[in-house]
Amino acid sequence: xxxxxxxxxxxxxxxxxxxxxxxxxxxxxxxxxxxxxxxxxxxxxxxxxxxxxxxxxxxxxxxxxxxxxxxxxxxxxxxxxxxxxxxxxxxxxxxxxxxxxxxxxxxxxxxxxxxxxxxxxxxxxxxxxxxxxxxxxxxxxxxxxxxxxxxxxxxxxxxxxxxxxxxxxxxxxxxxxxxxxxxxxxxxxxxxxxxxxxxxxxxxxxxxxxxxxxxxxxxxxxxxxxxxxxxxxxxxxxxxxxxxxxxxxxxxxxxxxxxxxxxxxxxxxxxxxxxxxxxxxxxxxxxxxxxxxxxxxxxxxxxxxxxxxxxxxxxxxxxxxxxxxxxxxxxxxxxxxxxxxxxxxxxxxxxxxxxxxxxxxxxxxxxxxxxxxxxxxxxxxxxxxxxxxxxxxxxxxxxxxxxxxx
Amino acid sequence: xxxxxxxxxxxxxxxxxxxxxxxxxxxxxxxxxxxxxxxxxxxxxxxxxxxxxxxxxxxxxxxxxxxxxxxxxxxxxxxxxxxxxxxxxxxxxxxxxxxxxxxxxxxxxxxxxxxxxxxxxxxxxxxxxxxxxxxxxxxxxxxxxxxxxxxxxxxxxxxxxxxxxxxxxxxxxxxxxxxxxxxxxxxxxxxxxxxxxxxxxxxxxxxxxxxxxxxxxxxxxxxx
Numbered sequence: 001x002x003x004x005x006x007x008x009x010x011x012x013x014x015x016x017x018x019x020x021x022x023x024x025x026x027x028x029x030x031x032x033x034x035x036x037x038x039x040x041x042x043x044x045x046x047x048x049x050x051x052x053x054x055x056x057x058x059x060x061x062x063x064x065x066x067x068x069x070x071x072x073x074x075x076x077x078x079x080x081x082x083x084x085x086x087x088x089x090x091x092x093x094x095x096x097x098x099x100x101x102x103x104x105x106x107x108x109x110x111x112x113x114x115x116x117x118x119x120x121x122x123x124x125x126x127x128x129x130x131x132x133x134x135x136x137x138x139x140x141x142x143x144x145x146x147x148x149x150x151x152x153x154x155x156x157x158x159x160x161x162x163x164x165x166x167x168x169x170x171x172x173x174x175x176x177x178x179x180x181x182x183x184x185x186x187x188x189x190x191x192x193x194x195x196x197x198x199x200x201x202x203x204x205x206x207x208x209x210x211x212x213x214x215x216x217x218x219x220x221x222x223x224x225x226x227x228x229x230x231x232x233x234x235x236x237x238x239x240x241x242x243x244x245x246x247x248x249x250x251x252x253x254x255x256x257x258x259x260x261x262x263x264x265x266x267x268x269x270x271x272x273x274x275x276x277x278x279x280x281x282x283x284x285x286x287x288x289x290x291x292x293x294x295x296x297x298x299x300x301x302x303x304x305x306x307x308x309x310x311x312x313x314x315x316x317x318x319x320x321x322x323x324x325x326x327x328x329x330x331x332x333x334x335x336x337x338x339x340x341x342x343x344x345x346x347x348x349x350x351x352x353x354x355x356x357x358x359x360x361x362x363x364x365x366x367x368x369x370x371x372x373x374x375x376x377x378x379x380x381x382x383x384x385x386x387x388x389x390x391x392x393x394x395x396x397x398x399x400x401x402x403x404x405x406x
Numbered sequence: 407x408x409x410x411x412x413x414x415x416x417x418x419x420x421x422x423x424x425x426x427x428x429x430x431x432x433x434x435x436x437x438x439x440x441x442x443x444x445x446x447x448x449x450x451x452x453x454x455x456x457x458x459x460x461x462x463x464x465x466x467x468x469x470x471x472x473x474x475x476x477x478x479x480x481x482x483x484x485x486x487x488x489x490x491x492x493x494x495x496x497x498x499x500x501x502x503x504x505x506x507x508x509x510x511x512x513x514x515x516x517x518x519x520x521x522x523x524x525x526x527x528x529x530x531x532x533x534x535x536x537x538x539x540x541x542x543x544x545x546x547x548x549x550x551x552x553x554x555x556x557x558x559x560x561x562x563x564x565x566x567x568x569x570x571x572x573x574x575x576x577x578x579x580x581x582x583x584x585x586x587x588x589x590x591x592x593x594x595x596x597x598x599x600x601x602x603x604x605x606x607x608x609x610x611x612x613x614x615x616x617x618x619x620x621x622x623x624x625x626x627x628x629x630x
Binding site: 030032033034035036037038042044091093097099124126128129130133135137144152181183193195251253258259260292295296329331332367369370405 | 480482502503504505507509513514518520522534535536537539543544546549551553584586587591592593615621622623624625626627
């Protein structure tokens with residue numbers, strides 16, 4: 001019965017398509033000059049399936065000390081087949097030249113409880129042209145500082161796994177707010193952009209970094225995500241607003257018109273009220289650069305420094321992270337190598353949440369057709385976390401990925 | 407000697423004939439069609455294409471079509487509308503530092519090419535007339551049209567809707583007008599226009615649908 005229903009539904013679905021084809025073919029001898037109407041609504045999707053061979057340390061996703069997304073069984077390495085990302089992107093062209101966009105992700109890793117994660121949902125309007133203009137955007141969004149999350153559905157463009165720096169920016173970087181942006185070409189050589197934003201939901205920004213430390217992960221979190229902390233049963237909500245003080249952020253970009261060099265300077269402060277219980281006071285600055293010294297070579301580097309304080313507990317930290325990535329591409333092939341450094345330093349005495357590590361990532365990506373990509377990546381991580389793990393997790397491991405983009 | 411004289415006379419006659427034929431041809435090539443494409447309110451319509459739909463008997467293309475380019479500049483196709491005669495080879499140079507993945511699912515041409523700066527792909531030959539809608543698989547808002555027309559006689563209207571079809575030998579031509587958002591069918595626009603000593607002036611009337619193109623993201627948001 002079920003099979004019959006499915007067949008009937010398929011027939012119903014196919015009927016209009018068949019009719020359309022017949023109508024187009026017989027309607028006019030000049031049918032090839034007709035322009036198919038552009039739908040004001042569009043839907044895209046992305047599926048990424050991985051075979052991951054991990055190190056022995058259990059992953060942070062299962063509250064372990066491991067630094068990578070896929071971990072082992074503490075005593076042995078593990079191999080697993082996993083859906084690393086399933087994304088649905090929706091877009092709509094609205095009246096008054098406004099654009100609406102939304103993205104939902106399903107992450108089958110256990111801690112999300114299989115519920116859809118709202119990655120973004122915003123309205124945007126721009127005025128002016130490429131050479132000069134400004135825009136407004138409001139809704140659920142992530143801070144704009146990552147130089148790696150620039151691929152489809154906000155996936156990393158050069159590797160499978162982003163740097164520790166940008167992994168964190170996409171873990172605790174969600175907010176609900178409004179931002180304004182202005183851009184202008186000056187002296188016919190440089191394009192300046194200044195983005196100023198403010199939003200709510202960042203009261204616990206920095207909590208995850210302070211207690212768990214840095215990780216390298218391509219798992220995209222939504223505004224409704226609960227991120228696991230090392231202690232059993234504890235988590236950090238990606239969106240939490242208790243002090244009703246908005247966060248502020250700024251992102252200044254300068255680039256030449258041929259886009260051979262691009263510089264970005266960013267600042268964020270959640271203006272957290274330390275008198276409110278559960279509110280963290282977190283701020284950071286970041287400096288990033290993208291260079292194209294040769295047409296087929298990309299060099300991306302970024303530095304971030306900041307602090308996260310929390311008065312009720314002695315768990316405030318200062319933190320910094322850096323990475324340098326070199327990528328070479330030829331037609332649909334891309335090879336990338338990245339070096340990561342990440343540190344947190346205790347600021348309030350014991351317990352010591354100091355976390356320090358280095359990582360090297362090697363990746364090869366190959367796109368074929370409009371919709372397919374295969375990739376291989378190997379990550380070597382050396383790290384030391386004083387609390388709560390007191391461990392030096394072994395994390396080197398590889399991943400084989402197949403990505404389908406609709 | 408007599409045969410040599412005959413041959414020389416024949417060559418001279420041949421040269422003279424050729425010159426006369428060329429002269430006649432160049433006179434014949436002087437023909438033009440002027441006109442405007444307007445909307446129901448009488449306002450000129452820009453970016454419409456006016457073209458000769460079929461060549462009359464005795465008129466043939468003068469030369470094979472020249473190569474054409476469809477650039478990608480600042481995450482836009484440039485030009486957004488490229489009319490070409492059938493058989494033209496079009497290259498797609500990427501002027502941006504970022505990756506584009508150009509594709510078309512149109513009946514007149516289906517293709518996809520990943521394009522990086524500094525990497526020239528072989529030109530694509532458009533051998534069927536019709537509309538070829540272009541998109542970029544990475545930047546959803548990028549939209550362009552290659553209009554493959556059946557003859558080498560075509561023109562794009564200026565901002566005021568005016569156009570000129572040039573270099574037409576004397577004959578009567580079926581001329582049509584097309585626009586990407588036209589609700590008027592191509593058949594309805596068909597006019598027979600005679601090119602002779604007087605320059606004909608033709609007006610085409612089109613009704614356009616309201617524009618609903620996707621707006622590009624020009625700020626720092628958006629995929630690369």
